[in-house]
Amino acid sequence: MKWKEAVTKLQPYQPGKSIEEVKRQYGLTSITKLASNENPFGCSNLVREAISGYGTSYALYPDGYATNLRAAVAEHVGKKETEIIFGNGSDEIIQIISRSLLYPGRNTVMAAPTFPQYKHNAVIEGADSREVPLIDGEHDLSGMLAAIDNETSVVWLCSPNNPTGIHIPAAELVGFLSKVPKDVLVVLDEAYYEYTDAEDFPDSVKLLDSYENLIILRTFSKIYGLAAFRVGYGIAHEEIIRKLEPAREPFNTNTLGQIAAIAALADQGFISRCKEENKMGLQQYYSFCEAEGLAYYPSQGNFILINFDMDSDEVFQYLLENGYIVRSGRALGFPGWVRVTIGSHEQNEGIIAQMKSLL
Numbered sequence: 001m002k003w004k005e006a007v008t009k010l011q012p013y014q015p016g017k018s019i020e021e022v023k024r025q026y027g028l029t030s031i032t033k034l035a036s037n038e039n040p041f042g043c044s045n046l047v048r049e050a051i052s053g054y055g056t057s058y059a060l061y062p063d064g065y066a067t068n069l070r071a072a073v074a075e076h077v078g079k080k081e082t083e084i085i086f087g088n089g090s091d092e093i094i095q096i097i098s099r100s101l102l103y104p105g106r107n108t109v110m111a112a113p114t115f116p117q118y119k120h121n122a123v124i125e126g127a128d129s130r131e132v133p134l135i136d137g138e139h140d141l142s143g144m145l146a147a148i149d150n151e152t153s154v155v156w157l158c159s160p161n162n163p164t165g166i167h168i169p170a171a172e173l174v175g176f177l178s179k180v181p182k183d184v185l186v187v188l189d190e191a192y193y194e195y196t197d198a199e200d201f202p203d204s205v206k207l208l209d210s211y212e213n214l215i216i217l218r219t220f221s222k223i224y225g226l227a228a229f230r231v232g233y234g235i236a237h238e239e240i241i242r243k244l245e246p247a248r249e250p251f252n253t254n255t256l257g258q259i260a261a262i263a264a265l266a267d268q269g270f271i272s273r274c275k276e277e278n279k280m281g282l283q284q285y286y287s288f289c290e291a292e293g294l295a296y297y298p299s300q301g302n303f304i305l306i307n308f309d310m311d312s313d314e315v316f317q318y319l320l321e322n323g324y325i326v327r328s329g330r331a332l333g334f335p336g337w338v339r340v341t342i343g344s345h346e347q348n349e350g351i352i353a354q355m356k357s358l359l
């Protein structure tokens with residue numbers, strides 16, 4: 001067998017320890033997972049009602065075009081149905097973009113550290129990744145522009161960036177888009193869009209009117225609380241969507257996921273409440289960090305990166321043994337730091353007490 005050389009060097013993605021695994025390993029009865037930026041409040045009650053009311057056979061394939069969900073999302077974002085592509089999570093859209101545009105001899109530009117799937121897929125496709133270091137947690141957009149050349153196919157922007165939580169301000173984004181060559185696809189990953197409240201956060205969907213080489217990625221896995229269902233989407237010009245569609249699995253979003261996402265979208269009251277809770281939760285961490293003199297990045301997402309200035313794996317391990325799963329910054333390109341998902345008020349209090357006892 002002749003494997004792609006790059007693939008032989010890749011490790012499978014390590015999603016972090018599961019609650020069950022940690023319980024078994026440490027003999028704990030209660031575990032709180034604050035590691036994958038999921039919504040601590042779950043999802044809207046409308047989702048449960050919609051799912052339990054589902055009466056069609058499980059023997060049938062899902063609607064591959066996600067017709068009803070497509071109509072609901074198109075209305076929600078104010079775009080045409082033909083301007084949307086669905087994925088088995090936005091992870092799959094990252095994969096579709098990479099399959100379609102990346103191959104040996106081409107390169108792709110991204111920040112570092114950022115969401116690891118951009119590079120992971122580039123490696124699989126045999127394209128070169130040009131990683132431009134963040135400056136103070138922010139994208140270095142001039143550095144990224146300078147990294148673009150005739151062989152660049154895709155540029156990845158993650159806003160707010162995972163793991164720093166810092167967003168790209170509207171004016172800077174527009175400046176960047178106006179300078180990127182038109183034959184380079186700019187992917188703006190807004191997985192945490194619904195959590196953001198910065199005044200200078202861009203109205204990215206509006207930017208699609210001016211930039212035909214832009215695709216925006218959003219997901220139902222974060223504030224909508226549907227990570228288990230795997231539904232994400234991309235918004236772009238029809239021409240881009242039409243080119244990406246052939247690389248999509250025919251039945252990539254499943255029947256229950258589509259039903260769940262439609263119901264979740266209908267309950268914007270739940271989304272506003274979660275956003276408010278998250279803002280208050282972030283304040284709990286800011287106060288803690290300031291009181292203890294720990295550096296952190298103010299976050300536009302539902303997670304916070306904190307500098308413990310000690311071995312992140314040790315912090316991770318200590319918190320794990322005390323019932324909290326977080327992400328060690330070592331694997332995220334931030335040795336010494338730890339990324340914590342904002343939980344409920346009680347969960348935040350609980351983990352902050354453990355963090356205090358470690359210092």
Ligand code: PMP
Nearest residue numbers: 089090091115162191219221232
């Ligand atoms: N983009 C970013 C920035 C993320 O943090 C995540 C989830 N961790 C994803 C994309 C993928 O999300 P999903 O596939 O669940 O939609």
